[in-house]
Amino acid sequence: MTSEYCIQIFQQSIHDYHVEDNVNTPIANRYTEGTLEHLLYAKNWIDTVQWHLEDIIRDPTIDAVTALHIKRRIDASNQERTNMVEQIDDWLLDEYALVQCKEGATINTESPAWAIDRLSILELKIYHMQIEADRTDATEQHQQLCLYKLKVLLEQRTDLSLSINQLLHDIAKGNKKMKVYRQMKMYNDESLNPVLYKQKSTAR
Known part of the structure; x- marks a missing residue:
């Protein structure tokens, strides 16, 4: 796997979403369940839908x-x-399970x-910044500013892609240990969020 391959899948997901461009469109994952491709596509679809939910909730009216x-959906x-990122890490842990780490x-x-999660979000930024740079109803100043930002985002994509490829190479060669920590988010857990577990206790 390479970052370039991830980008291809992210771009496909973004393209497929914008056919309908509706946050309620069901995902139609084109990849076989259980594969890394399936996980990457699903991950980016979640990011793409959330991108548009974040736009909608900022409507002043x-x-x-x-x-x-919408806040609940977000x-x-x-x-x-988060769960999807951890599933991708689980897939990669299995992929590199037999690698013997070198001393040091x-x-x-x-x-x-x-x-890779950051790469997925970055691909969305590039897609939407390109739209802004191409807007015919915007001022030239707006277009030029967006073109400048797009150039920075593309440079960031190059740097991040290189870093991801190097990391995967180092893990495969045993130069780096792949160690994963779970996010352990507390606010969605009824046993860890005091607002939720106090309500549950009161309901009894």
Whole structure:
């Protein structure tokens, strides 16, 4: 696997979403379940839907009931996104399970899947910044500013892609240990969020 391959799948997911461009469109994952491709496509689809939910909730005319509903969707999406990243790390842990780490092998600051998560979000930024740069109804100043930002994002993609490829290479060669920590988010857990477990206790 390479970062370039991940980008191809992310771009396919983004393209497929924008055929309907609707946050309620069901995902139609084109890859076989259980494969890394299936996980990557699903991960980016979650990111893409959430991107548009974040746009919608910032509508200054949105009513409170709709805003709360979307906020709940975003919260659920964040948890789903975390779960999906951890599934990708699990897949990679299995992939490199037989690699013998060399003496002095180091640990990276983040797992491969969390770096790939940043690549997925970056691909969305590039897609939407390109749209802004191409807007015919915007001012030339707006277009030029967006073109500058797009150039920076593309450079960031190059750097991040190189870093991910190097990390995967180092793990495969035993130069780095792949060590994964779970996020252990507490706010969605009824046993860890005091607001939730106190309500549950009161209900009894």
